[in-house]
Amino acid sequence: MIKSMTGFGRFETAGRDRKFTVEMKSVNHRYLDVTIKMPKKLNFFEAAIRSELKKYISRGKVDLFISYEDFSGSSATVCYHREVAEEYLRYLRQMAQDFGLDDDIRVSILSKYPEVFTMEEQTEDEEELWKELQRAIDGAAQMFVNARVEEGERLRQDLLKKLDAMQKLVDFVSRRSPQIIRQYREKLEEKVRELLEDVSVDEDRLLTEVTIFADKVCVDEEVVRLRSHIETTRNTLLEGGSIGRKLDFIAQEMNREANTILSKANDLEISNCAIELKTEIEKIREQIQNIE
Numbered sequence: 001m002i003k004s005m006t007g008f009g010r011f012e013t014a015g016r017d018r019k020f021t022v023e024m025k026s027v028n029h030r031y032l033d034v035t036i037k038m039p040k041k042l043n044f045f046e047a048a049i050r051s052e053l054k055k056y057i058s059r060g061k062v063d064l065f066i067s068y069e070d071f072s073g074s075s076a077t078v079c080y081h082r083e084v085a086e087e088y089l090r091y092l093r094q095m096a097q098d099f100g101l102d103d104d105i106r107v108s109i110l111s112k113y114p115e116v117f118t119m120e121e122q123t124e125d126e127e128e129l130w131k132e133l134q135r136a137i138d139g140a141a142q143m144f145v146n147a148r149v150e151e152g153e154r155l156r157q158d159l160l161k162k163l164d165a166m167q168k169l170v171d172f173v174s175r176r177s178p179q180i181i182r183q184y185r186e187k188l189e190e191k192v193r194e195l196l197e198d199v200s201v202d203e204d205r206l207l208t209e210v211t212i213f214a215d216k217v218c219v220d221e222e223v224v225r226l227r228s229h230i231e232t233t234r235n236t237l238l239e240g241g242s243i244g245r246k247l248d249f250i251a252q253e254m255n256r257e258a259n260t261i262l263s264k265a266n267d268l269e270i271s272n273c274a275i276e277l278k279t280e281i282e283k284i285r286e287q288i289q290n291i292e
Contacts, residue, residue, distance in 0.1 A: 001153070002156055002243060003152040003292040004291065006027060007060075007145070007147040008026075008144065010022070010023045011142075013135050015132065018071060020133055021066070021067045022136040022139070023140065024065070024140050027060065028061070029060050032060060033062065035061075035062070035063050038065075039068050048134075056144065056145050059244060066136075066137075078117055081118065084115045088110060092110075148292065155287055156237050159287055160237060162284050166230055166281070169273050172273050173219060173270055173273055173274070176267065176273070219270075236250075244288060247291060251288055252285075254281050255278065255282075258277040259278070261277070
């Protein structure tokens with residue numbers, strides 16, 4: 001199977017104390033580029049999350065969204081700092097003595113001073129928290145991969161059709177090339193006869209001219225290489241795997257051969273065919289950009 005680099009996945013896990021919702025989507029990218037948006041409380045797991053995603057994805061720009069809800073109601077607790085209160089109390093009594101004031105300190109007043117009471121987060125079991133988060137990530141990633149595989153199969157079928165169209169164009173160039181040389185020989189022979197007003201023609205000289213022309217317009221090597229590239233692309237698509245970069249390189253080589261055919265063309269039909277070839281190759285390259 002092959003995978004598209006476009007995909008979406010969503011998964012939700014809910015327990016008695018907490019709920020995780022994970023969403024992920026991706027678009028084309030040369031490498032793997034992951035952006036994670038999640039509550040600060042989960043930042044500790046970022047490296048583990050990235051490592052987990054690499055099990056499922058090798059290329060693409062991926063946006064990962066994680067939401068977390070805590071139902072325990074005990075994520076924070078009130079903490080009383082006796083030492084801080086003692087410090088405040090000692091200094092307040094010292095002030096009363098220094099200025100001859102009444103010592104009217106009450107608990108309600110002392111408790112309002114900063115840091116006497118604070119709200120502190122309770123420590124959670126990180127291992128248990130990661131297990132639940134990992135399950136949500138794996139669920140979303142699996143749905144994400146399934147979507148990529150489905151899209152990848154559509155890409156494969158489309159590319160195979162485009163390769164068939166390319167093959168027909170290459171076959172036309174292969175059939176047409178010998179005809180050009182034959183027609184050139186006939187025209188050259190006719191011109192020579194007109195100039196010499198004689199039926200006898202120097203066959204050796206004529207053969208030399210035709211050979212020089214044939215060498216300039218011959219595209220046999222380009223045709224052979226194009227056929228090889230088409231077959232290699234077709235086989236690679238059938239083999240599957242992470243083939244995007246390999247296919248992109250082959251497409252560049254196919255475009256190079258088509259350019260050479262176009263530059264050598266001394267015939268309108270072959271020129272038009274080469275242009276169609278380049279058009280088909282560009283379509284193929286655009287689709288290949290979507291493959292992981």
